Amino acid sequence: MNVADVEAAVEEMGALLRLDGADLQMLDANPKTARIVVALDMTGVECEDCVIAPELLEQMISDAVARRVRGEFELVLRDPRRGGGAGV
Amino acid sequence: MTHALTSERVEVAADGEALYELSLEGGWGDGVPILAATDERILAMLAATPLATDHVIGALPPQYGVATVELVAVNAVMAGCQPAAFPHVLASLEAILTPEWNAFGLTTTTSSVFPMLIVNGPSRDDLQIDYRAGCMGGAGGRGSMTIGRALALCLRNIGGQRAGETSRCVFGQPARFGMCFGEWEERSPWPSLARRRGFRPEQDVVTAHGGKGTFPLADINNDDPHDLLHLIAKSLAFPLSNLYLGGTGENGEVVLAINPIWSDRFAAVFPAVESLQEYLWDHAWQPIDLWPAGNQEILRSNGRVDDDGRVSLVRRPDQIVPIVCGGLGSLHAIALPSFGESQMQSAATVTAAPS
Amino acid sequence: MTSRSTIAIRLPTTRPPATEGAPAFTVDAPIAGKVVGLRTDLAWRSWKLIAREWAESIHLAGATTLEIETVAQVGKEGHDDRAAVNAWSEKVDFGIVGLGTCGSCTSFSVYDAVALEDHEKPSLVVVCSEFETHARNMARFIGHPNLKVLVLPYPLEARPAGELLEIAEEYYPQALELLGVQA
Numbered sequence: 001m002n003v004a005d006v007e008a009a010v011e012e013m014g015a016l017l018r019l020d021g022a023d024l025q026m027l028d029a030n031p032k033t034a035r036i037v038v039a040l041d042m043t044g045v046e047c048e049d050c051v052i053a054p055e056l057l058e059q060m061i062s063d064a065v066a067r068r069v070r071g072e073f074e075l076v077l078r079d080p081r082r083g084g085g086a087g088v
Numbered sequence: 089m090t091h092a093l094t095s096e097r098v099e100v101a102a103d104g105e106a107l108y109e110l111s112l113e114g115g116w117g118d119g120v121p122i123l124a125a126t127d128e129r130i131l132a133m134l135a136a137t138p139l140a141t142d143h144v145i146g147a148l149p150p151q152y153g154v155a156t157v158e159l160v161a162v163n164a165v166m167a168g169c170q171p172a173a174f175p176h177v178l179a180s181l182e183a184i185l186t187p188e189w190n191a192f193g194l195t196t197t198t199s200s201v202f203p204m205l206i207v208n209g210p211s212r213d214d215l216q217i218d219y220r221a222g223c224m225g226g227a228g229g230r231g232s233m234t235i236g237r238a239l240a241l242c243l244r245n246i247g248g249q250r251a252g253e254t255s256r257c258v259f260g261q262p263a264r265f266g267m268c269f270g271e272w273e274e275r276s277p278w279p280s281l282a283r284r285r286g287f288r289p290e291q292d293v294v295t296a297h298g299g300k301g302t303f304p305l306a307d308i309n310n311d312d313p314h315d316l317l318h319l320i321a322k323s324l325a326f327p328l329s330n331l332y333l334g335g336t337g338e339n340g341e342v343v344l345a346i347n348p349i350w351s352d353r354f355a356a357v358f359p360a361v362e363s364l365q366e367y368l369w370d371h372a373w374q375p376i377d378l379w380p381a382g383n384q385e386i387l388r389s390n391g392r393v394d395d396d397g398r399v400s401l402v403r404r405p406d407q408i409v410p411i412v413c414g415g416l417g418s419l420h421a422i423a424l425p426s427f428g429e430s431q432m433q434s435a436a437t438v439t440a441a442p443s
Numbered sequence: 444m445t446s447r448s449t450i451a452i453r454l455p456t457t458r459p460p461a462t463e464g465a466p467a468f469t470v471d472a473p474i475a476g477k478v479v480g481l482r483t484d485l486a487w488r489s490w491k492l493i494a495r496e497w498a499e500s501i502h503l504a505g506a507t508t509l510e511i512e513t514v515a516q517v518g519k520e521g522h523d524d525r526a527a528v529n530a531w532s533e534k535v536d537f538g539i540v541g542l543g544t545c546g547s548c549t550s551f552s553v554y555d556a557v558a559l560e561d562h563e564k565p566s567l568v569v570v571c572s573e574f575e576t577h578a579r580n581m582a583r584f585i586g587h588p589n590l591k592v593l594v595l596p597y598p599l600e601a602r603p604a605g606e607l608l609e610i611a612e613e614y615y616p617q618a619l620e621l622l623g624v625q626a
Contacts, residue, residue: 032274034220034416072221072416074348095453102450116456125453150550151459151584162455190517192554193547196577245455254584256546256577334486339518390485429516429547 001031001069009064010038017052021045024061036065039078054079092141093127095162116245118237118265122166133161136171137178138440145178146185149195150255151248155181159246167238173215173231175437176294177238180205182435183296190430194298195249199330200261201427204299205236205268206343206411208282209292212270219270221415224302224422236266261301269413275348276412277355284361285434292437297343298430300330303423313353320344320421321371324408325401327378330428336390337403340426344368344410349418361410369405373398459584467589468565469623470537475505480531480538482555485514489599489607490542490569496611497618509535516551528555532562537622543570543578544599553581553590560587567622571597591621
């Protein structure tokens with residue numbers, strides 16, 4: 001796993017989310033554990049329903065990473081809209 | 089260090105297929121194409137160890153052929169090992185030659201058992217020893233595919249272990265081509281196998297387990313870790329396990345390879361690996377009336393039945409050995425059932441000092 | 444140097460260590476008054492039954508028996524077993540060791556019979572027919588090519604008691620003959 005590739009994927013999704021006032025941050029991308037932790041930032045959002053739904057967002061982020069990163073990885077999305085995973 | 093090679097030298101056609109045919113005719117191949125053991129390659133292999141070329145690792149059963157470092161290097165070259173992996177090959181031999189591993193019994197038995205090599209340490213990635221998806225077959229890392237193969241060739245060519253001749257194995261198993269995989273230490277919530285066996289994190293360690301095969305376990309239904317572990321334990325205690333055959337259950341280990349997703353789940357309720365082992369051991373039993381009357385009599389006479397009519401798979405929790413490896417698809421574990429009369433052995437690699 | 448069309452390689456094999464081969468001891472005396480060792484194994488009930496029958500015959504012939512049962516190959520139990528076999532080898536005049544009816548148990552039966560030979564006591568290893576070649580190979584590999592081997596029918600373990608008693612009766616004389624027991 002190349003961390004720069006993960007950053008590029010996160011930035012791609014971040015750009016999309018910024019259209020609705022949200023953002024995406026990469027908290028960790030560890031090649032040794034193959035675990036990627038990202039967090040959705042909703043602080044600038046006026047219309048919460050406008051932001052991509054959590055399950056779809058997770059899939060889209062995963063797809064964006066998979067297009068760039070070879071091999072398996074575990075994606076952890078911290079989305080304040082879901083219980084159990086605090087956002088930024 | 090200078091190396092004077094003494095192994096028998098022959099001229100062969102400079103053609104890979106001719107070499108392959110020769111290996112088949114001579115009986116010193118394993119049925120799969122090999123690399124030519126030229127002096128150049130052997131010397132490169134020998135440069136990776138501080139041991140002298142004529143240093144004797146041991147006498148390999150069943151024929152007690154003397155395994156010198158040179159001869160092991162020849163077999164490692166044939167297997168396709170890179171020189172940096174040679175210390176792992178030597179460590180694997182050191183492990184199986186420990187009396188308690190019981191190479192004397194395991195190289196001759198009717199059982200399918202063969203050394204299954206579990207690798208810990210910082211060299212796993214450099215040597216392409218697989219510990220993630222497909223680690224027990226399919227990932228195709230060079231280290232995984234060649235270290236175990238080198239050991240298998242040594243057992244064949246130096247130890248003289250040949251199925252149907254000196255080895256009475258009935259079926260054998262795919263691992264007899266060679267099996268070597270790593271533990272995903274970074275994803276394990278518990279200390280690594282090597283750490284638990286007393287080695288330091290910076291050491292590269294090879295553990296040889298006398299395993300009879302890979303026994304797949306799958307689940308898509310249980311969220312509760314206790315329920316899942318209960319089912320795993322019951323699966324380990326299958327009635328025709330070697331550990332129920334005719335012995336006391338004192339010897340032998342069952343390795344349980346757990347995928348990283350499950351290991352996180354289990355560690356949430358069993359943060360100490362000993363508590364996980366205890367739980368598995370507590371549930372790895374079968375009721376005596378599972379077996380026919382004749383088997384019941386044997387199990388009773390061997391002292392295997394407790395007051396509640398339970399027949400435990402093993403005597404102690406530490407005989408169930410969890411490790412973490414495999415891909416992130418979850419849903420699966422793999423057990424490596426035990427031969428019984430063998431105790432897993434570990435050896436740290438010894439590398440040559442950088443020149 | 445190699446020609447253009449050939450390369451030189453090293454062969455990966457070695458010859459087994461050359462050994463002269465230890466001689467095998469024989470009883471060369473009547474059985475009366477002897478202490479006969481009988482080694483059985485926890486795993487094989489068929490052999491335990493046969494050994495029990497032979498023990499009775501041995502007693503009737505005026506000899507005594509010293510019986511030992513092994514349970515393991517490794518671990519503390521394995522260590523204890525090998526030590527016990529050694530101690531037993533010192534006490535008996537000759538011994539019968541079984542049963543070789545699988546790969547590793549044949550190997551260890553040979554190993555324990557050799558313990559007797561190492562104490563200069565005559566030994567007989569009892570194996571089933573399927574494992575005769577294996578037993579002779581193992582004896583040769585550990586330096587005792589002349590080890591005496593008695594071959595019983597295979598398989599033995601699942602036979603009913605009546606058949607096992609018949610086999611015991613049929614093969615007892617051959618066992619004594621192989622050991623060099625005089626009439």
